[in-house]
Amino acid sequence: MNIKLNKKGADKIISVYWFAILILVAGGVFMMVSTFYNSPYDVRGLEAEILSDKVADCISNQGQLNFNLIEEDGKFSEAFKNNFLNNCKIILNENKPEYYFEVNFYGVDDTSNSVFDISYGNQNWKAGCSIQEDKEHEKLSKCLEKRFYAVGEDNVQYLIKVLSIVGKAEKNVR
Amino acid sequence: MFVNKGKSGQLSDAMTWIIATIIIIVILVVFFYASSILAKAKDLEVNTKLLFVEGGENNMGWFYEKTSLAYSINSNNKLKIEAWINEDKKS
Numbered sequence: 001m002n003i004k005l006n007k008k009g010a011d012k013i014i015s016v017y018w019f020a021i022l023i024l025v026a027g028g029v030f031m032m033v034s035t036f037y038n039s040p041y042d043v044r045g046l047e048a049e050i051l052s053d054k055v056a057d058c059i060s061n062q063g064q065l066n067f068n069l070i071e072e073d074g075k076f077s078e079a080f081k082n083n084f085l086n087n088c089k090i091i092l093n094e095n096k097p098e099y100y101f102e103v104n105f106y107g108v109d110d111t112s113n114s115v116f117d118i119s120y121g122n123q124n125w126k127a128g129c130s131i132q133e134d135k136e137h138e139k140l141s142k143c144l145e146k147r148f149y150a151v152g153e154d155n156v157q158y159l160i161k162v163l164s165i166v167g168k169a170e171k172n173v174r
Numbered sequence: 175m176f177v178n179k180g181k182s183g184q185l186s187d188a189m190t191w192i193i194a195t196i197i198i199i200v201i202l203v204v205f206f207y208a209s210s211i212l213a214k215a216k217d218l219e220v221n222t223k224l225l226f227v228e229g230g231e232n233n234m235g236w237f238y239e240k241t242s243l244a245y246s247i248n249s250n251n252k253l254k255i256e257a258w259i260n261e262d263k264k265s
Contacts, residue, residue, distance in 0.1 A: 017191055021198060028202035032209040039213040053236055063243030108251045111258050147259045148237040151247045159258055 044142035044166040047099075051090075052146050052164040055101055058088030059160060060150040070153055076105070076116040084118055097122035098167040106159040115158075125165040141167045 059066055068087065071077045080087055092099050100121030104114040129143035145163045152158055241259065245252060 021191075021195065024195075025198060025202065028206065032206050035206065036209045036213045039216055042217040045217070056237060056240065060240055060244075063240060063245070063247050106258075108254060146237050147261075149241045149244045149255045149259065151244050155248045157248055157251060157255070159255065 042142075044168055045144070047166045047168075048142050048144035048164045051099060051101055051166070052144055052162045054090055055088065055103060055162055055164065056146070056148065056160075058084075058090070059103060059162075060148070063151055065150050065152045065158065067153075074153065074156075081116075081118050084120060092121065098125075100125045100163075100165040100167075102126070102163040104161045104163075106161070108157045108159060111159060114161075121165070122167065125167050126163075129163075129165065140169065141165050 059069065066080075068080050069077055084090075085092065100119070100123060102119040103117065105116040106112075106114050125141040125143075128140035143163065143165050145161065147159065147161050150158050150160055241255070
């Protein structure tokens with residue numbers, strides 16, 4: 001009696017296993033795609049840069065301070081400060097302020113005490129800038145500080161610091 | 175009575191599939207890790223208004239141009255001013 005084992009039973013089991021592999025690969029592809037597309041683009045750095053550029057363009061032009069910024073007696077104009085957004089044609093969403101910017105003017109001789117300040121927006125975002133060095137909190141508001149130099153009337157030298165902050169963590173961070 | 179026990183067949187097929195499964199899982203994990211890294215690369219940092227000057231530094235920007243123009247008007251205390259501006263870059 002010659003008994004020869006065939007492989008029919010094993011083929012049926014492997015066919016089911018083939019579908020299991022197929023599902024595994026499909027699940028893996030689904031996870032990869034969802035991981036990539038579920039994370040939003042964080043453009044807050046770019047927004048902060050645009051905001052600081054816009055503010056700086058309003059304050060200084062061709063190396064000189066905006067003539068409307070300084071009054072005839074040489075002092076900084078409070079009227080310009082109070083109406084800064086209109087003067088600079090900057091429109092922020094006032095219903096839900098997600099932005100903050102601050103401009104500090106310093107003399108060359110004293111860089112620790114500002115001679116004039118302009119600020120607008122949600123000041124609460126400013127507190128998040130100091131703790132952003134910690135990686136755990138880096139997804140808070142995006143802060144950008146830039147400095148430059150400009151000349152006022154009578155060749156008076158001013159050092160200018162522009163701080164721009166963008167919140168909007170809900171739309172840009174996950 | 176002669177029983178022919180084949181040496182090839184069921185067991186070798188199963189071993190093939192086990193190895194294939196392990197390889198597939200490893201490749202999936204690698205690609206999943208790569209997709210998560212690509213997702214982190216979505217944090218954009220773009221410099222607007224870059225001033226490209228031949229032989230210039232890569233970090234030239236709009237604020238640098240403003241400062242340079244101001245120097246053409248009054249270049250006193252230039253070292254002091256540059257030191258103050260560079261404090262920002264170090265922090």
